[in-house]
Amino acid sequence: MNAAELMEFRLLLLAWFAQHKRELPWRADADAYRVWVSEIMLQQTRVAAVIPYYERFLERFPSIAALAGAPEEEVLRFWSGLGYYSRARNLQRAAQEIVAQHGGIFPSSAEDVLALPGIGAYTAAAICSIAFGQKMAVLDGNVARVIARLFAVRGDLRAGDRWRGLQERADWLLDGHAPGDWNQAMMELGATICTPRAPQCLLCPAGQFCAARKQGSQEEIPEKRVKRATEPVTLAAAVFLDARGKTLLLPPPARGAEELTAAHVPTLVSRMWHFPTMAVKKNVERELTKYLEALRPGLRAHAGERWSQCMQRCSLVRHAVTYRAITVHPYCVRIAKLPSFPGAKKVALDNLSSVPISNLTRKIAQAALAERAAGTAEKRSVRRKPAAPKIAAFW
Ligand code: SF4
Structure with missing residues (x-):
């Protein structure tokens, strides 16, 4: 993809996202606390399963201070059924740190965000770009699959060097004028069109730029990981x-x-x-x-x-x-x-x-x-x- 194609790709993807994005409760407002809660809940969990939990959680803990001050048992009760409970415990520990160190205001510096419990590179990029407009590209499983297909990247995507290469490509693709929308558009494309099986290339705004589609190898990328035995x-x-x-x-x-x-x-x-x-x-x-x-x-x-x-x-x-x-x-x-x-x-x-x-x-x-x-x-x-x-x- 050359520079002119990159410009066109950005325009097409953002226009597609504006028209086709799903209405999700955490998209109603780009408040950092709401984005953060949704991103943590969405780890390892399907969107449809998260929605009712997210709504109940925000109703009960409407602010960072409310979450920080609640009994841990109450936080876990509102997480009960979502699984991976260390997420809820870290969420509350991070809320308590935000109250203690940042006066209850979600920090906007990437360094401070990354220092919070339970927040890694992906979550920090999602929060900082969506809530604060920072130029940080997200890379999760959905985005990695899209990029791997766009550039026909073979092999295990999670392998150290390859993942770093995908992050570099994600950084290069990022639209610096609308990083929050861009990141969400890439994730949405991976979740709804460029799906693991049977990607809908005919509906894809990236179709003309996609190397895997040109090769006819979109179903072979990414290569299946060897699953750990049950x-x-x-x-x-x-x-x-x-x-x-x-x-x-x-x-x-x-x-x-x-x-x-x-x-x-x-x-x-x-x-x-x-x-x-x-x-x-x-x-x-x-x-x-x-x-x-x-x-x-x-x-x-x-x-x-x-x-x-x-x-x-x-x-x-x-x-x-x-x-x-x-x-x-x-x-x-x-x-x-x-x-x-x-x-x-x-x-x-x-x-x-x-x-x-x-x-x-x-x-x-x-x-x-x-x-x-x-x-x-x-x-x-x-x-x-x-x-x-x-x-x-x-x-
Ligand atoms: S053209 Fe097909 S394989 Fe390529 S990004 Fe779009 S949906 Fe994915």
Whole structure:
């Protein structure tokens, strides 16, 4: 692409963006705080999934000061379900630093922005260009794919030198008169037209400049990365339930009970409030029973009953986190009185929304609720037909 073509490309792409950009809530206003929250939420998460979280989050934490001053648990609760919770913790830590060091005003210097927790080169460029009009080109997966195709760059795009080369090209392409719009246009092109599979070259404003399209190699670029092999993980979770329908949740390790979580709970589930959970190998029920006995020596579900008599298996829960394929065996554990642990919470199983939990914990709760509903229905049907053989209803 020569200088004249570059000028034309910029005009065409910006005109296309002005006409076709999606209406997204964070585009309503270029305030740095709003741009920042949206960029952090959009990391590893689809736009459609982010929108309701973004709106609820901004309503509850409308300013940097509101976010900085909120209890961490409240911030996590509004993030609950989005995953990658270190993002929320870093967001709040950064808000607290902005209050302490910049008087609550989002800094506009790239150096200060990059010094904030959880903000890397991409996020800093997005915020500084969109909110402050700074000439900083973004490079994320979408933009890298577009540039790789425009210049027919082969090989693993994430490899060190190649990624640096893509950043240099992104810097060269950047429209210095409208860097915020330019960056958003490049990202939008990658998200909606120059997609990983079946790019819509006929609709693309960059079509005439695209080397991959001229070669017919657009579907071969970027080359597929060798995926890390999936690692299966098998867990068992104890959903305690007392007669009032209350259950027990253990806290994230940072809030106490490290001795419980460190010994038994894989870090996969322990970063948020979670059911007592352990990794299991073969005999799930026996291993879970041992775990319950070790959790609190002398603890009994009901006087005279063995744990196995109080445990009811629920439907399996499957969940994927990056390269891990997690299978959870949830068990409802009927118990006379919920045990007490330092920092643990006793909450109604059907109302966990007051506590920040992960999607995995939510799925386990749903499996337990389904089991409880099935058990209740079974019990009712037994009552209506006293002549039928007795069914060992759990509830
Ligand atoms: S012409 Fe096709 S491959 Fe090239 S940038 Fe546009 S959509 Fe992507």
